[in-house]
Amino acid sequence: MLGERELVKLFPDFADLVQPSGIDLELDKIYTQESGGSLIDNEKNLPEIKEMDGGIYTLKPHTAYLASIKRKIKIPKGYAMLYLPRSTLLRSFVSVQTAVGDPGFYGTLMFMIYNHGDYEYKIKSGDRIAQAVVFPVVGSGEYNGSYQEVEE
Numbered sequence: 001m002l003g004e005r006e007l008v009k010l011f012p013d014f015a016d017l018v019q020p021s022g023i024d025l026e027l028d029k030i031y032t033q034e035s036g037g038s039l040i041d042n043e044k045n046l047p048e049i050k051e052m053d054g055g056i057y058t059l060k061p062h063t064a065y066l067a068s069i070k071r072k073i074k075i076p077k078g079y080a081m082l083y084l085p086r087s088t089l090l091r092s093f094v095s096v097q098t099a100v101g102d103p104g105f106y107g108t109l110m111f112m113i114y115n116h117g118d119y120e121y122k123i124k125s126g127d128r129i130a131q132a133v134v135f136p137v138v139g140s141g142e143y144n145g146s147y148q149e150v151e152e
């Protein structure tokens, strides 16, 4: 796992969010699910989503949402990331569910947030919801999948 000094060099756009062994990630927007979707023979049809009215979001009990993360991220070739929830959310009965960040990925991270509780949970755009931990990848390839964005 990479530490502070390496992370600041590899992720200069996130320098102010670097922690001793990871990078804090801030909530940008929250989206609700508006339709079904499918994954059949690797043909993906993503559900339609709708941006919630911003500022402070209210997560209903037993409901799933998508959350975008502020700032686009570039994961350098030779490194991969895992994203772990902030424990304050877990202590509040809210989970942040995530996958792997691939070497070479550039774009906006999207996570799923689920309010497991029996009560509403309020969260504001800009608050930290997860921490990225970064690992070197031996013999790394480079991501070029459907979520790759063109670097500006």
Ligand SMILES: O=c1ccn([C@H]2C[C@H](O)[C@@H](COP(=O)(O)OP(=O)(O)OP(=O)(O)O)O2)c(=O)[nH]1
Pocket: 083, 097, 098, 099, 100, 101, 102, 103, 105, 108, 109, 110, 111, 143, 144, 145, 146, 147
């Ligand atoms: O929780 C996560 C984890 C990763 N990513 C980003 C970074 C990752 O590199 C990219 C693609 O993730 P993945 O490889 O899991 O996508 P896929 O479902 O395999 O789709 P595709 O094959 O089109 O890339 O999405 C997220 O937005 N959210």
